[in-house]
Amino acid sequence: MLQTMRSFSLAISEDNSIRAMRRFLIAKEQMKAYLLHAGKVLDTMAISATKGIATPRPPDPISPTLADVAWLKSQLALNSIQEPPTSPAAWHSLRKGINPRTRAQQLEDLRRFKGISHYEGDDADNHTALPCPGELLVEEHHSNYGEPWAGGRDVFAFLATAAGLAPSDQVLEIGCGTLRVGLHFIRYLEEGRFHCLERDELSLMAALRYELPSQGLLHKRPLILRGEDMEFDRFGTNILYDLIYASAVFLHMPDELVWTGVQRLSERLKPHKGRIFVSHNIKFCSRLGGEECTKRLTRLGLEYVGKRTHDSFLFNHYEIWFEFRKTKA
Numbered sequence: 282m283l284q285t286m287r288s289f290s291l292a293i294s295e296d297n298s299i300r301a302m303r304r305f306l307i308a309k310e311q312m313k314a315y316l317l318h319a320g321k322v323l324d325t326m327a328i329s330a331t332k333g334i335a336t337p338r339p340p341d342p343i344s345p346t347l348a349d350v351a352w353l354k355s356q357l358a359l360n361s362i363q364e365p366p367t368s369p370a371a372w373h374s375l376r377k378g379i380n381p382r383t384r385a386q387q388l389e390d391l392r393r394f395k396g397i398s399h400y401e402g403d404d405a406d407n408h409t410a411l412p413c414p415g416e417l418l419v420e421e422h423h424s425n426y427g428e429p430w431a432g433g434r435d436v437f438a439f440l441a442t443a444a445g446l447a448p449s450d451q452v453l454e455i456g457c458g459t460l461r462v463g464l465h466f467i468r469y470l471e472e473g474r475f476h477c478l479e480r481d482e483l484s485l486m487a488a489l490r491y492e493l494p495s496q497g498l499l500h501k502r503p504l505i506l507r508g509e510d511m512e513f514d515r516f517g518t519n520i521l522y523d524l525i526y527a528s529a530v531f532l533h534m535p536d537e538l539v540w541t542g543v544q545r546l547s548e549r550l551k552p553h554k555g556r557i558f559v560s561h562n563i564k565f566c567s568r569l570g571g572e573e574c575t576k577r578l579t580r581l582g583l584e585y586v587g588k589r590t591h592d593s594f595l596f597n598h599y600e601i602w603f604e605f606r607k608t609k610a
């Protein structure tokens with residue numbers, strides 16, 4: 282607004298033309314709109330204050346809309362960002378930064394020089410609250426499992442929507458790895474609502490020492506426990522989960538262990554509303570034969586709801602999920 286007024290006075294001093302008059306009229310209209318908006322904001326604040334209402338911030342949306350995508354495309358156009366190059370050579374020719382280092386080179390720099398500016402001598406170790414290994418700082422673990430890191434957001438969006446998840450709901454992930462998916466749940470859920478059982482030490486190190494602090498999520502206090510025995514009592518014996526999921530995990534486990542887990546999970550799933558989602562395949566079930574599998578599930582009070590898929594937002598890929606619910610309290 283100030284800029285518009287300033288350009289108006291500049292134009293006046295330059296010449297006394299119609300252009301200046303037009304600018305004056307535009308500035309007047311903008312000022313009117315601005316005052317109207319400010320008035321409305323003040324009115325809302327006054328109404329809230331007299332009623333003693335604290336207006337809660339609406340939750341962040343789970344999935345992007347078509348309007349979001351259109352906006353993003355407009356911003357790419359606005360900044361003249363070309364279509365990404367298709368060959369590695371063309372891609373790397375675009376790297377014109379002052380320090381275009383690969384991940385491996387960054388890691389070497391961190392080891393040899395501890396980064397660009399750093400404390401020396403007696404001061405060397407006094408300035409880091411939680412020293413983090415270079416391998417984590419250069420995010421090597423983002424490719425631990427072969428799947429693109431960005432797919433974690435797609436899995437979250439699909440599961441949270443499918444389960445009709447609210448921030449106050451309780452979620453358990455089996456095998457959360459480096460929190461590729463879990464991070465998005467932790468951000469969305471209220472404090473302490475995300476639980477995970479994971480067996481791999483290196484993944485847990487990445488999750489706890491790097492992902493949670495670097496994403497500013499320590500205050501969400503997720504309960505992440507190391508273990509491989511499907512022992513869920515360690516999270517508390519009175520908890521009922523709204524959503525339990527295993528993303529690319531059950532297919533790597535012996536059928537017997539999966540069934541031990543499924544039996545224990547059936548006692549932890551909220552009847553009717555709660556959902557268990559298992560990705561990729563349910564061979565632990567199909568290997569028994571359809572009839573026997575249904576019998577086992579029924580004995581546990583579980584029902585197979587069906588098979589679902591979801592597309593990735595950023596890369597050409599879809600994921601298959603198998604959905605279960607508990608029919609009896």
Ligand SMILES: C[S@@+](CC[C@H](N)C(=O)[O-])C[C@H]1O[C@@H](n2cnc3c(N)ncnc32)[C@H](O)[C@@H]1O
Nearest residue numbers: 426456457458461478479480481509528529530
């Ligand atoms: C392919 S990774 C998927 C990680 C994560 N769910 C994701 O989508 O990024 C499989 C994970 O399951 C974990 N896992 C395998 N068997 C497990 C078990 N018995 N108990 C807990 N975690 C297990 C592995 O350590 C690994 O982190």
